[in-house]
Amino acid sequence: MIYVEEKDFSRQIQLLSFLAGSTELSICAWLYPESSASKLASFEVTENTKSLIPVTTYENGFQPNCTSLVPANESSINTFRSAHSELKKNCDSLALYKNSESSWLAATIGHEGMCLVQDDNLLNSLLQAGFSASSEAPSWW
Numbered sequence: 001m002i003y004v005e006e007k008d009f010s011r012q013i014q015l016l017s018f019l020a021g022s023t024e025l026s027i028c029a030w031l032y033p034e035s036s037a038s039k040l041a042s043f044e045v046t047e048n049t050k051s052l053i054p055v056t057t058y059e060n061g062f063q064p065n066c067t068s069l070v071p072a073n074e075s076s077i078n079t080f081r082s083a084h085s086e087l088k089k090n091c092d093s094l095a096l097y098k099n100s101e102s103s104w105l106a107a108t109i110g111h112e113g114m115c116l117v118q119d120d121n122l123l124n125s126l127l128q129a130g131f132s133a134s135s136e137a138p139s140w141w
Helices: 009-020 074-082 084-090 120-128
Strands: 002-005 025-031 043-046 091-098 104-109 114-117
Touching: 002 120, 009 025, 009 074, 009 084, 009 091, 009 104, 009 114, 009 120, 025 043, 025 074, 025 084, 074 084, 084 091
Parallel strands: none
Antiparallel strands: 002 114, 025 091, 091 104, 104 114
Protein backbone atom coordinates (compact mmCIF):
# COMPACT_ATOMS: atom_id res chain seq x y z
CA MET A 1 0.00 0.00 0.00
CA ILE A 2 1.17 3.52 -0.82
CA TYR A 3 0.12 6.37 1.46
CA VAL A 4 -0.07 9.90 0.09
CA GLU A 5 -0.80 12.64 2.59
CA GLU A 6 -2.64 15.40 0.74
CA LYS A 7 -4.89 17.68 2.79
CA ASP A 8 -5.72 19.89 -0.20
CA PHE A 9 -8.73 18.69 -2.23
CA SER A 10 -7.23 20.02 -5.44
CA ARG A 11 -4.08 17.90 -4.92
CA GLN A 12 -6.20 14.84 -4.18
CA ILE A 13 -7.99 15.34 -7.48
CA GLN A 14 -4.63 15.86 -9.23
CA LEU A 15 -3.50 12.50 -7.87
CA LEU A 16 -6.57 10.75 -9.27
CA SER A 17 -6.11 12.53 -12.59
CA PHE A 18 -2.42 11.55 -12.70
CA LEU A 19 -3.24 7.88 -12.13
CA ALA A 20 -6.12 7.89 -14.60
CA GLY A 21 -3.84 9.39 -17.24
CA SER A 22 -1.67 6.29 -17.39
CA THR A 23 -4.28 3.56 -17.82
CA GLU A 24 -7.97 3.09 -18.47
CA LEU A 25 -9.80 3.39 -15.14
CA SER A 26 -13.28 4.11 -13.82
CA ILE A 27 -14.24 6.35 -10.90
CA CYS A 28 -17.03 6.57 -8.35
CA ALA A 29 -17.77 8.42 -5.12
CA TRP A 30 -18.64 6.47 -1.98
CA LEU A 31 -21.20 8.16 0.23
CA TYR A 32 -21.27 8.48 4.00
CA PRO A 33 -23.78 6.08 5.59
CA GLU A 34 -25.97 9.00 6.71
CA SER A 35 -26.09 10.64 3.27
CA SER A 36 -29.48 10.58 1.55
CA ALA A 37 -28.28 12.19 -1.69
CA SER A 38 -29.80 10.71 -4.84
CA LYS A 39 -27.25 12.49 -7.06
CA LEU A 40 -23.73 13.57 -6.27
CA ALA A 41 -21.67 15.76 -8.61
CA SER A 42 -24.45 15.18 -11.17
CA PHE A 43 -23.90 11.40 -11.07
CA GLU A 44 -26.71 9.06 -10.00
CA VAL A 45 -26.30 7.46 -6.58
CA THR A 46 -27.01 3.75 -6.62
CA GLU A 47 -26.76 0.73 -4.41
CA ASN A 48 -23.52 -1.13 -4.95
CA THR A 49 -24.90 -3.51 -7.59
CA LYS A 50 -21.55 -4.16 -9.27
CA SER A 51 -20.11 -5.70 -6.09
CA LEU A 52 -17.39 -3.07 -5.91
CA ILE A 53 -15.30 -3.15 -2.77
CA PRO A 54 -15.81 0.14 -0.93
CA VAL A 55 -12.85 2.05 0.45
CA THR A 56 -14.28 2.24 3.97
CA THR A 57 -15.77 -0.76 5.73
CA TYR A 58 -18.47 -0.37 8.36
CA GLU A 59 -19.64 -2.37 11.35
CA ASN A 60 -22.49 -4.83 10.89
CA GLY A 61 -21.56 -5.30 7.22
CA PHE A 62 -23.22 -2.04 6.16
CA GLN A 63 -22.71 -1.45 2.42
CA PRO A 64 -22.55 2.24 1.50
CA ASN A 65 -24.09 3.65 -1.65
CA CYS A 66 -21.93 5.01 -4.42
CA THR A 67 -22.29 7.02 -7.58
CA SER A 68 -22.51 5.18 -10.85
CA LEU A 69 -19.11 3.98 -12.04
CA VAL A 70 -17.98 6.17 -14.95
CA PRO A 71 -14.80 6.36 -17.04
CA ALA A 72 -12.10 8.28 -15.17
CA ASN A 73 -11.44 10.87 -17.84
CA GLU A 74 -10.83 14.60 -17.75
CA SER A 75 -14.56 15.36 -17.93
CA SER A 76 -15.67 13.12 -15.04
CA ILE A 77 -12.74 14.12 -12.84
CA ASN A 78 -13.48 17.82 -13.48
CA THR A 79 -17.12 17.19 -12.57
CA PHE A 80 -16.01 15.82 -9.20
CA ARG A 81 -13.55 18.71 -8.81
CA SER A 82 -16.36 21.24 -9.34
CA ALA A 83 -18.54 19.60 -6.69
CA HIS A 84 -16.13 20.05 -3.78
CA SER A 85 -18.65 21.42 -1.25
CA GLU A 86 -21.22 18.78 -2.20
CA LEU A 87 -18.61 16.03 -1.84
CA LYS A 88 -17.47 17.40 1.52
CA LYS A 89 -21.01 16.98 2.90
CA ASN A 90 -21.84 13.58 1.41
CA CYS A 91 -18.74 11.74 0.25
CA ASP A 92 -16.48 9.44 2.25
CA SER A 93 -14.09 8.75 -0.62
CA LEU A 94 -13.44 8.87 -4.34
CA ALA A 95 -12.12 5.63 -5.80
CA LEU A 96 -10.51 4.50 -9.03
CA TYR A 97 -11.13 0.99 -10.34
CA LYS A 98 -9.51 -0.97 -13.12
CA ASN A 99 -12.09 -2.12 -15.64
CA SER A 100 -13.71 -5.44 -14.67
CA GLU A 101 -12.15 -5.44 -11.20
CA SER A 102 -14.08 -5.07 -7.97
CA SER A 103 -11.17 -3.89 -5.82
CA TRP A 104 -10.17 -0.23 -5.97
CA LEU A 105 -6.74 0.73 -7.27
CA ALA A 106 -6.57 4.14 -5.59
CA ALA A 107 -8.75 6.29 -3.39
CA THR A 108 -8.85 9.70 -1.79
CA ILE A 109 -10.35 10.02 1.66
CA GLY A 110 -10.87 13.75 1.73
CA HIS A 111 -11.80 14.22 5.37
CA GLU A 112 -8.65 12.33 6.41
CA GLY A 113 -6.34 14.13 3.99
CA MET A 114 -5.17 10.72 2.81
CA CYS A 115 -4.86 9.05 -0.55
CA LEU A 116 -4.24 5.32 -0.81
CA VAL A 117 -2.79 3.46 -3.79
CA GLN A 118 -2.80 -0.33 -3.72
CA ASP A 119 -0.16 -0.87 -6.42
CA ASP A 120 3.28 -0.55 -4.79
CA ASN A 121 4.87 -0.39 -8.25
CA LEU A 122 3.53 3.16 -8.63
CA LEU A 123 5.59 4.60 -5.75
CA ASN A 124 8.45 5.97 -7.85
CA SER A 125 6.20 7.54 -10.45
CA LEU A 126 4.14 9.23 -7.71
CA LEU A 127 7.30 10.60 -6.09
CA GLN A 128 8.61 11.83 -9.46
CA ALA A 129 5.27 13.56 -10.04
CA GLY A 130 5.74 15.50 -6.80
CA PHE A 131 3.37 13.64 -4.48
CA SER A 132 4.40 12.98 -0.88
CA ALA A 133 4.06 9.22 -1.22
CA SER A 134 5.41 6.55 1.10
CA SER A 135 5.09 2.80 1.49
CA GLU A 136 4.86 3.37 5.24
CA ALA A 137 1.68 4.59 6.86
CA PRO A 138 1.95 7.86 8.79
CA SER A 139 1.97 7.38 12.57
CA TRP A 140 -1.46 8.97 12.94
CA TRP A 141 -3.04 6.55 10.45
